[in-house]
Amino acid sequence: MTTLPLATAAFALYPETSVFDFDIQPLNLTPPFYVTLEAQNDTPGFRAAALAQALQHDMNPLHGCYGTNPFSMHPRTKETDAPLPACSPAPPLPQLPFDDNFTLIEHINPTGNVMMLVIKYEGELRLLKFQQFDRYTVGKRKLLRFDTEKAAYEQLLHRGVCDIGIVPRCYGWVELKSEHMPMIEKQLHTDWDWDRNGLPKGLLLEYFADAVPVSISNVTIFLAEKAMMALCQIHAAFIKHNDIARRNCLLLPDGRVIWVDFDTCLFPDLGVRRVDFWEELRIAWQFFYTCLLPNQRIGYHDPLVP
Numbered sequence: 001m002t003t004l005p006l007a008t009a010a011f012a013l014y015p016e017t018s019v020f021d022f023d024i025q026p027l028n029l030t031p032p033f034y035v036t037l038e039a040q041n042d043t044p045g046f047r048a049a050a051l052a053q054a055l056q057h058d059m060n061p062l063h064g065c066y067g068t069n070p071f072s073m074h075p076r077t078k079e080t081d082a083p084l085p086a087c088s089p090a091p092p093l094p095q096l097p098f099d100d101n102f103t104l105i106e107h108i109n110p111t112g113n114v115m116m117l118v119i120k121y122e123g124e125l126r127l128l129k130f131q132q133f134d135r136y137t138v139g140k141r142k143l144l145r146f147d148t149e150k151a152a153y154e155q156l157l158h159r160g161v162c163d164i165g166i167v168p169r170c171y172g173w174v175e176l177k178s179e180h181m182p183m184i185e186k187q188l189h190t191d192w193d194w195d196r197n198g199l200p201k202g203l204l205l206e207y208f209a210d211a212v213p214v215s216i217s218n219v220t221i222f223l224a225e226k227a228m229m230a231l232c233q234i235h236a237a238f239i240k241h242n243d244i245a246r247r248n249c250l251l252l253p254d255g256r257v258i259w260v261d262f263d264t265c266l267f268p269d270l271g272v273r274r275v276d277f278w279e280e281l282r283i284a285w286q287f288f289y290t291c292l293l294p295n296q297r298i299g300y301h302d303p304l305v306p
Contacts, residue, residue, distance in 0.1 A: 026070035
């Protein structure tokens with residue numbers, strides 16, 4: 001727990017210390033519950049009128065009902081940014097042979113850019129994830145999504161984040177050989193762009209069969225708080241997720257919130273600063289409390305919410 005003023009604590013101690021553990025928390029970090037109670041008294045006519053305005057103007061008139069974003073900051077505040085400590089190296093993920101221990105079950109993303117195979121590995125259902133379009137750029141550096149996500153899971157495992165159930169557990173990685181591809185293409189009706197990508201490398205991940213993306217049909221103020229807490233724990237591993245979106249925030253039947261897809265995440269060695277972690281909290285808070293929850297209140301499906 002800290003007793004430092006918020007401005008100092010935020011940039012001197014975050015992300016090592018979660019904002020939820022500050023003695024002086026950001027104002028409106030968890031919006032008051034009366035806003036949710038207030039929404040229960042909305043009349044059908046009120047909701048219909050608000051929805052009509054949202055559809056006409058492409059903006060929910062209730063977008064500010066949960067108050068001010070606690071992570072908004074003055075541009076000069078960024079000048080107080082303090083350096084991050086050196087990260088201890090994480091052990092490398094083990095490479096697993098693609099052998100008879102792998103049994104292909106189905107391809108669950110046949111039209112997407114990511115080949116996601118449900119497989120049975122040593123008697124358990126797992127997810128084998130391959131990138132179709134692997135290359136991307138950060139600044140002047142050309143990176144591979146596979147390498148980025150592999151490094152992310154090495155850190156998440158090393159720092160115990162996978163153990164607390166807010167991200168999938170990663171069991172290792174595989175590299176398919178040319179002799180594997182005809183069988184995969186035949187069984188799963190998928191083609192790999194050989195010229196562009198070469199032989200695919202993939203991560204073996206925990207599989208959540210009943211997970212659903214967060215949406216206006218399932219979001220709650222308690223779910224939003226869980227997701228924000230989980231993001232703080234990911235940041236504590238010095239990983240900026242870098243893609244806050246519904247598809248990357250999953251809700252499980254037991255109420256857990258899982259953040260997935262770290263293939264474009266950022267690390268300190270890619271130039272991430274303390275203030276960048278704070279900025280991602282601002283984006284996530286806006287995503288839940290300015291977009292999803294107000295949109296749920298009137299049944300507005302905002303096409304601009306990713």
